[in-house]
Amino acid sequence: MAGQKKLLRALAGEKQDVPPIWMMRQAGRYLPEYRATRAEAGDFLSLCYNPELAAEVTLQPIRRYGFDAAILFADILLIPQALGADLWFVTGEGPRLSTITTESDFAKLGPACDIHETLNPIYETVRILSRELPAETPLIGFAGAPWTVATYMIAGRGTPDQGPAHALREENTALFEALLARITEATIDYLSKQIEAGAEVVKIFDSWAGSLKGEAFQKYALEPCRQITAALKERHPGIPVIGFPREAGGKYAGFAKATGIDCVALDNSVDPAWAAAHVQADGCVQGNLASRHMVTGGQDLVDETRRIVEAFKNGPHIFNLGHGITPDANPDNVQLMIDTVRGG
Ligand SMILES: Cc1c2[nH]c(c1CCC(=O)O)Cc1[nH]c(c(CCC(=O)O)c1C)Cc1[nH]c(c(CCC(=O)O)c1C)Cc1[nH]c(c(C)c1CCC(=O)O)C2
Known part of the structure; x- marks a missing residue:
């Protein structure tokens, strides 16, 4: 069923001599051709919707x-x-959104079933890619995890400690949970449409999962991921799901089993030998190389790449960074990473 596509074989649990490789934010500002197309589109959001x-x-x-x-x-x-x-998006600063802190802010949101009018161009992008990608290259669809998306919706911007979202979670739990439920429902529909349009894998990005501790992690990171995964697999049997509970630390262990995902994406704060023993024991793992190596390059990049490949060589593994590549990265360092993974 997984066919010859290396990524799908890893997700199905196959160990390979050379792991498949891709990179978070692989389409981005470090590439001159990206900057040219973005300029043609006008701005980032216009590019997303074109x-x-x-x-x-x-x-x-x-x-x-x-x-x-x-x-x-x-x-x-x-x-x-x-x-x-x-x-x-404010150039040089990042995203800005209208904030949600009260019941009346929440009441202004539309129902989950109304999202497709806005998101139809995204499904069209997926259809174009299904036609144009090389036969051996699967397409990964994605969405943010409800907690991470909620942190931006509550604060109206990125925050270093997700303070406003934690405050709402404590002070108005009912409103916070209603918001998470709405995002969860929308995310299931959104990913489902991506799969119908041709996405062969989906990934759930929980970039701020690490700031949820103890029971809050179970309720607001693990449980929504479990719900989304269960709903997608019911609608689309066999669809592989990658989860990225970034900075989950020790809670990476057991995450795949508890949520039903097929692959756990690791940030660069976890030790690969520990992750091989405690996370890869349950299935495929992805990631781990610090993004800064794409800026600094050299022997350190080669050594770290080899260390990660070696640590995960006894089980299913997808080579990737621990977080997105940054705009100051050197495209030659990406080639060096790929050559190191493929050429040894
Ligand atoms: C938190 C988050 C966002 N977006 C995303 C996350 C989760 C992953 C992570 O933690 O990085 C996920 C994302 N964003 C983007 C992708 C595209 C696919 C890919 O190549 O990985 C994906 C998977 C494009 C993008 N999303 C963004 C860019 C840069 C936009 C530009 O061209 O100016 C790209 C290529 C903008 C963005 N989008 C977001 C922020 C905070 C920013 C601004 C920061 C920045 O400028 O890098 C929200």
Whole structure:
């Protein structure tokens, strides 16, 4: 069923001599061809909603590097926008959204079933990519996890400690949980449409999972991921799901079993030998190389890449970074990483 695609074979639990490789944010500002297409689109959001150009930037890193997977070009904050939040990007600073802190803010959001009107161009991007990607290159669809998306919707921007979201969670738990439930429902529908349009794998990005401790992690990171995964696998039997509870630390262990996901994406704070013993024991793992190596390069990059490949060589493994590549990265260092993984 997994066919010959290396990524799908790893997700199905197969150990390979050379792991498949792709990179978080592989379509991005470190590539001159991305910057040119983004300029043609006008701005980042216009690029996300332009199916031809979004497909073009998705394909750019595949053409340049021959990665073993493509990831849909879009953003986790399109869901809040499709639910009715205002969204814009401030150059050099990041995203801004209208905030949700009261029942009346929440009441202004639309129902989950209304998101597709806004998100239809994204499904069109997926359809174009299904036609244009090389036969051996699967397409990964994605969405943000409800907690991470909620942190942006509550604060109206990225925050270092997710303070406003934690405050709402403690002070108005009912409103916080209603918001999470709405995002969860929308995310299931959104990912389901991506799969219908041709995505062969989906990934759930919980970039701020690490700030949820103890029972809160179980309720607001693990449980929504379990719900989304169960609903998708019921609608689309066999669809592989990658989960990324970033900075989950010791809670990476057991996460795949508890949620039903097929692969756990690791950030660069976990020791690969520990993760091989405690996370990969349950199935496929992905990630772990610190993104800064794409800036600094050299022998350190080669040594770290080899250390990770070696640590995970006895089980299913997808080579990737521990977080997205940054705009100051050198494209030559990406090639060096790929050559090291493939050439030893
Ligand atoms: C938290 C989060 C966001 N977006 C995303 C996350 C989760 C993963 C993570 O933790 O990095 C996920 C994301 N964002 C983007 C993708 C596309 C696919 C890929 O190549 O990985 C994916 C999977 C494109 C993007 N999303 C964004 C860019 C840069 C936009 C530009 O061209 O100016 C890209 C290529 C913008 C974005 N989008 C977001 C922020 C905070 C920012 C601004 C920060 C920055 O400028 O890098 C929200």
